[in-house]
């Protein structure tokens with residue numbers, strides 16, 4: 001089976017490649033794609049094919065997808081450009097005769113009001129109308145979005161957010177990447193996976209877990225969404241990303257990142273990584 005991973009140089013894509021090899025797919029049947037050839041070279045010794053894949057350059061998509069049976073299509077990061085870019089990916093895949101695409105989307109994409117899903121919605125629709133059998137891998141927020149803040153929290157004694165008492169079914173990138181590959185290999189087309197961690201948590205519970213493991217007193221400070229956006233901006237996160245991240249917390253507060261399907265652990269065949277384990281890894 002010939003398989004392409006787009007965005008293979010990213011944090012999720014880098015984990016998808018070993019998950020694919022672990023499933024027994026021979027390296028010579030795998031194409032690792034990314035915009036930056038220098039970054040792609042890190043995979044050379046694994047024996048996989050390396051291809052420049054740039055969603056803005058259709059010729060790179062055509063070259064990478066020719067002869068491919070399945071594509072793990074990792075959503076892009078160019079906010080505001082992604083609908084057009086993702087359409088380029090779908091058009092090239094259809095022209096190349098790709099048999100199945102698995103797309104990394106956002107939890108409850110069809111009904112969420114979270115603004116970060118605004119460009120995933122048209123992409124899901126474009127996949128549906130493309131005629132290519134497709135699988136939707138709807139991810140909840142990454143646990144790392146939270147654990148990456150631990151060093152700052154330890155310095156300042158607070159975790160700041162705007163999620164109130166909302167619970168988030170966060171999942172680690174490693175779990176999501178492993179499950180994405182299981183879904184990619186097992187799918188017939190038409191599947192929709194709502195993927196979140198088994199144990200949802202509030203940001204107060206996150207702070208308590210960090211306190212417990214670090215021995216330092218860490219509190220959760222909740223801000224109104226507008227104030228949180230301003231704070232993110234003051235930390236150097238420019239518009240519109242500041243507003244999108246504050247809105248992502250608003251989504252958590254409103255229960256839009258709660259995923260209780262069990263899809264992720266079913267795809268993994270084991271429980272998902274717990275918050276305690278993720279905090280332990282981050283602290284080590």
Ligand SMILES: NC(=O)c1ccc[n+]([C@@H]2O[C@H](COP(=O)([O-])OP(=O)(O)OC[C@H]3O[C@@H](n4cnc5c(N)ncnc54)[C@H](OP(=O)(O)O)[C@@H]3O)[C@@H](O)[C@H]2O)c1
Nearest residue numbers: 007008009010011012035053054055075076077140141142
């Ligand atoms: N669920 C969540 O909490 C969450 C959080 C953040 C992002 N996301 C979404 O999930 C995706 C994967 O997350 P991640 O953490 O792996 O992000 P990441 O580390 O930023 O990696 C994104 C990957 O996509 C590639 N890419 C971006 N735009 C592209 C384009 N126009 N053409 C070709 N490749 C492009 C990047 O290539 P380069 O190395 O060349 O930039 C990189 O390989 C993100 O792209 C984003 O859409 C989800």
